[in-house]
Amino acid sequence: MTKPMVTLFARDYANGEPIRIEIEGDRIRRIEPAWPQGSLNDWPFVSPAFLDLQINGYGGTWFSDDALTAEAVLKALSPHFGFGVTRLCPTLITNSFEGLATGFAAIREACEQSAWANRMVCGCHLEGPYISGEDGPRGAHPKQHVRPANWDEFQRLQEISGGRIRLVTVAPEVKNGIDFIQKAVASGVVVSLGHTAATPEQIQSGVDAGARLSTHLGNGAHSMIHRHRNVIYEQLADPRLSASLIVDGHHLPPNLVRTFIRVKTPQKTILTCDAAGWAGCPPGVYENKLGRSEILPSGKLVVAGQQELLAGSAQEIDECVANAISFAGVSVKQAVDMASQNPAKLLGQEVVRLRRGSLADLVVFHITAESRIGPIRPISPISPISSPNERLRLNIEATIAGGELKFGSIVPR
Ligand SMILES: [Zn+2]
Structure with a gap:
């Protein structure tokens, strides 16, 4: 039985660029640029799990x-x-x-x-x-x-x-x-x-x-x-x-x-x-x-x-x-x-990469900085350094193992 294809939208963890990932079976079938409707800051990051x-x-x-x-x-x-x-x-x-x-x-x-x-x-x-x-x-x-x-x-x-x-x-x-x-x-x-x-x-x-x-x-x-x-x-x-x-x-x-x-x-x-x-x-x-x-x-x-x-x-x-x-x-x-x-x-395990053909072991997450003195703010992937008053948190939105959703949900975007 073939698994249904999974499509997810997120920002590349390496550069923050919005991307669309198609997963088929346990592999990444396609990755291409995407264009968000609203604010890019609302999009989570995606990376190897x-x-x-x-x-x-x-x-x-x-x-x-x-x-x-x-x-x-x-x-x-x-x-x-x-x-x-x-x-x-x-x-x-x-x-x-x-x-x-x-x-x-x-x-x-x-x-x-x-x-x-x-x-x-x-x-x-x-x-x-x-x-x-x-x-x-x-x-x-x-x-x-x-x-x-x-x-x-x-x-x-x-x-x-x-x-x-x-x-x-x-x-x-x-x-x-x-x-x-x-x-x-x-x-x-x-x-x-x-x-x-x-x-x-x-x-x-x-x-x-x-x-x-x-x-x-x-x-x-x-x-x-x-x-x-x-x-x-x-x-x-x-x-x-x-x-x-x-x-x-x-x-x-x-x-x-x-x-x-x-x-x-x-x-x-x-x-x-x-x-x-x-x-x-x-x-x-x-x-x-x-x-x-x-x-x-x-x-x-x-x-x-x-x-x-x-x-x-x-x-x-x-x-x-x-x-x-x-x-x-x-x-x-x-x-x-x-x-x-x-x-x-x-x-000596397979190294997961955000590219076509890679094993689809992926994690989708938001990073926020929680400050003792101010509001929670989103973090830029390029210069994520937080101030001493801030504590960074990873909030996991979804975990995909071998192409299957194992935690959270894939939010349509
Ligand atoms: Zn020990």
Whole structure:
């Protein structure tokens, strides 16, 4: 059965030009200039949809849950269409072999049951368990399950996942770490450095062995480090490494986001929300095997009972894209590409472009600047920089995955 053709009118996210897009099947059939009847400012933007490398769950479901089921996976995946995400990597953190095996089996089952989930899960991210055991770099990963790199164990998990592990975060200094990185890279898995207390030399060895990403650079590190020779500068300076950044407004201060993006360049920066399983839950206190967490009214997710120690992110990628624009002064296109093209390229996934023949994974959105002192105003794609009194927001109007409307509606124009 052929799908009905979808036509949408919006502004090209790269230059703000009004366009008409025809979608047939899962592909863009035609793109041509359009002429709005009313004000162009009323038209939303259209861009490639987002791909998030690191999602830990949603609405109270954790992909790292020892009792994860396929049903829970599907329930945690579908809300992401609402954030403009069509592809993502469910992320399993440091756990026992049995816990990881249960998780990957449930994800595999969900993908085998459901075609949309199989498209959305463009890979799984195994974050740990081969990471630093030190307090600080280890972050919230449970210490009792941190262990030396083990290629045999990884291969068994890869088999259970049905070959879905596409990304693994490793600390290069762990026992057997370099050998593991070489084998993982040779098998086609992307290796990322993270949750590490490595020396600059150990970082270099990891990159020489084939690592190509830094996992949430600037987080998962000691809070006090040497001012010159440190794990962050070494990764920042190496042009072979892309960097993923959590730009939720809490994990990194705005000026550090600006510095990282300028040094790493927008082409080698990847935005991720690293959302916790508590994302999507209302403010309150929540508890699981990782401990008690609290979502504050501001949306900040902290260890329960205090205000500063982060327990993950409760923000999603749409918010990170808006923050990147205001924190780093990048264009709408640069910010969106950091959350779509760049992660797709890194994983070897199809890169979506606004052109004929491309995969129709698209997001339609408005950007507004909410000011504490004035009215909400629309943003220009060419010079979107907001003032310190403004907060940018992405309002998703529609998400199209594989040519199908998965969220919102296509407003006739
Ligand atoms: Zn992490």
